[in-house]
Amino acid sequence: MKQPFSRRDFLNLIGAAGGSAAVYQSSIALGLIPAAGALSLTRLEPLHKTPRRVLILGAGISGLVCAYELERAGYECVVLEASHRIGGRNMTVRHGDTIDELGHAQTCHFDRHPNLYFNAGPARIPAHHKLLVHYCKTFQIPLEVFVNEDRNAWVQDSNAFGGKPVRIREYITDARGFIAEMLSKAVNRDEFDAPFSDLDKEKLLEFLHAFGDLNENNLYRGSIRAGYKTGGMVAHGTLKGTLDFSEILKSDFWRFRMHWAEQEDQAAPLMQAVGGMDNIVKGFTDRIRSPIITSAQVRGVTLQNNQVQVIYQHKGKLHSLNGDYCLNSIPKHLLTGIPNNFPNDYIEALGAVPRGKLFKIAFQMKQRFWEDDAIYGGISWTNQPIEQIWYPSHGIHSTKGIMLGAYTFDKKHGEYFERLTPAQRLEEAIRQAEHIHPDYRGYIESGVSVPWGRMNHLMGCNALWTDELRARYFNRLQQPEGRHYLIGDQVSYHAGWEEGAMSSAHFALADLNQRVQAELRGDAIP
């Protein structure tokens, strides 16, 4: 067999100077890679008779995408997964499931019922996450609407409103009202420079009147948007008093959470997989015919001449596999601890980015008490360590429900809960939630906690890229090292999202496809 056309030769051929980034640019031009707003799948050219074996490390979303796409193009794939389960952080916890936390294995004691599950990892499908939506559609995974913002839910902050919970509906309505009133006053004083001074003043005042629901004097004195205090159905509705704007400013809610559902990835419409987000994993595993070996821990990755060798342990024995390429989604901070022959700068990049410590608690509630409070899905926010309480978007008016009792973004809150035993975590979450729902404890039947920073084979959640880290390391990690590609949300601009994982997988597949095609054309050259 002739020596295949080298990667460098190929890049020279197409006139590109700088490695795979240039290939990626040319792929965009060909419409192979998703640009924002439109789905653009990598279409792998079929191999026909020339065999190519790809070793895929990790059966999370990125690894599954690669296996699915590669085997459909005629590649031989082997997927190695360290955990006993497939899916990585896409994990739905149900009756009898084990939560494989380091030192604290938990068993889930929820009732066995289709509604009673807990999405410990991804839980939301933004409509513009085109690859994720594409696979859900292709696999006919039933989706339903996910409620991300519930104006009837609560904001509770120990530094504002005497620590008492306030309806998000009131908080947002009143904040908008006061902003509009303040700006109306400023507009009336003609205090603006360009580019605003040339705006039609009367129209701007009308705009603010509508924006804040101001009164006829352009003052904010409460709004029906906050909900009536009394009446409104068979009697005249009377407005609630307004919140004190200085109390609003004392709370932390406006720094981030008040604008939660304004974000691109958090704004409606959002969806979830009916019955649990791991139906997305199942969509892949139902179709993938390549072996996915679970409880297979990688013990070595060696870049060889035109091959990658992977040593792994399975059922107490070491095995060796060689592949033409390796697509590797092992969390990069763990990968540095596995024997390898990567160059030093690659190892440095792999070890440079810290991981999030996202933490979730879920409780089975014997009664959907929040529905009596007009809450159907969405989030209550607090400045306590639990940070969030989620109400389920599905199973409306059924008897029981699974609530998220904590979802922490702040690393220090994650670490705080990690230090506790599972039982202590639940107790703390209950104590904190009682500031929002005083009768909370009485509804609880069972609970589980998932600290991603302590989950075996992961030991961390999303990669915490900073601008500085990205400038130094991102391209290095996104480019293949020889025939080894790092994949996963960890090497995307959307860490912690399935779309990031899928996009990274397609980025690597596009590059791999071009290299393999170049090799095959190289074979044909005498």
Place this chain on the structure above:
Amino acid sequence: MKQPFSRRDFLNLIGAAGGSAAVYQSSIALGLIPAAGALSLTRLEPLHKTPRRVLILGAGISGLVCAYELERAGYECVVLEASHRIGGRNMTVRHGDTIDELGHAQTCHFDRHPNLYFNAGPARIPAHHKLLVHYCKTFQIPLEVFVNEDRNAWVQDSNAFGGKPVRIREYITDARGFIAEMLSKAVNRDEFDAPFSDLDKEKLLEFLHAFGDLNENNLYRGSIRAGYKTGGMVAHGTLKGTLDFSEILKSDFWRFRMHWAEQEDQAAPLMQAVGGMDNIVKGFTDRIRSPIITSAQVRGVTLQNNQVQVIYQHKGKLHSLNGDYCLNSIPKHLLTGIPNNFPNDYIEALGAVPRGKLFKIAFQMKQRFWEDDAIYGGISWTNQPIEQIWYPSHGIHSTKGIMLGAYTFDKKHGEYFERLTPAQRLEEAIRQAEHIHPDYRGYIESGVSVPWGRMNHLMGCNALWTDELRARYFNRLQQPEGRHYLIGDQVSYHAGWEEGAMSSAHFALADLNQRVQAELRGDAIP
């Protein structure tokens, strides 16, 4: 049988001076009537052995609530409904259904499929509509989340942005950004009087920074909230350019529609009945054992001594019924045309309030093309007569879908469509929608239109109360005239909502209950 204790006697007994309003106030004190925020059902005291017959005119939501509650308390009820169908404006149109418009009967040619229906009347269940939610829960009517706001949907205004559609996501993000920038500038100039001058200036600037997603100089220069122009997954995301704020001001969207989902009744969470809103009607009719006579047109209402006589036509013959009470939901502007012996001031009040002319068109689309545009539910808005395009919240990723092709609030738009034939209406709606979805026409398989102003037995939609009309006539109509009660959303502060209809029904039931109980106690007085 002894003469029952008169209503006047009863009111004198409890010391009330002014009719049923006082009774209503005492009912609130007893917790019988829903106050804002909490469900408080009228609990009718059971009649035991003393028969009372109640004639209920109209089998819309208010009539059905009355029949359901009264028969459970031992009342004999007869419901007369003029139309061939039960439900009034709660109407779901499916394959084969007739739309009973004056002079333009239409047949619905949608495919026969559970997802392919059109809620021609109420379509949204706000979580705080406690009576409606109560009945849905009691009857175990499956509910699902309804998407009312979709940031991926479009705003299109012929007076702004050159008439081109703009994503709601961009419009709202940019509007917030510019507001925050303007106010930041004003704050930096210290231009405020009390009560704002004492606010912590630095905190207010931080608040505005977060509110508008301003840059480090507190200027708005675009935000990821508007969605990236390119990148964001495997490459750095670049921001979109901002919309011109003066173009934003030129549009009509901010006058009302931009704040649509800020309103109490339109903010998340909202729900819909799985399979069609008329499952709520079915919930009642499955349980009501009293006769509901359809195609029974009332030809006379006569107040008699302690009775109400109703003449109706059914199958070509006139019939007469007497009842101890009459609960009447016939649209009040039609009621004035039915022979009666009401006092003149009551007749004047009945005829005083005009009706809305809400108009809807629905199309069956052979492909859910909007999902390719990342739209899942929600509303696109236009300043053209169709006003709104709705995308279904259910049936995600199935093949076909029913879209609302028009939903007009403006009376002149309703009248415009009413003047056209059904075929012309569809054609006009298509032509207008093409300004938002250029390929719209090609997806259409069939369509129907429902002009509530021309629907037989209704000839109008919601009662259009003004403050002036309410001051003059509302109490007069809410109070019973002898043993005749006007009911329905038409005599509530929530015209056009099922909750208004149900609240009005419960208001009348509470009053009727007190009168009957007084009568029964009067019977026992020698």
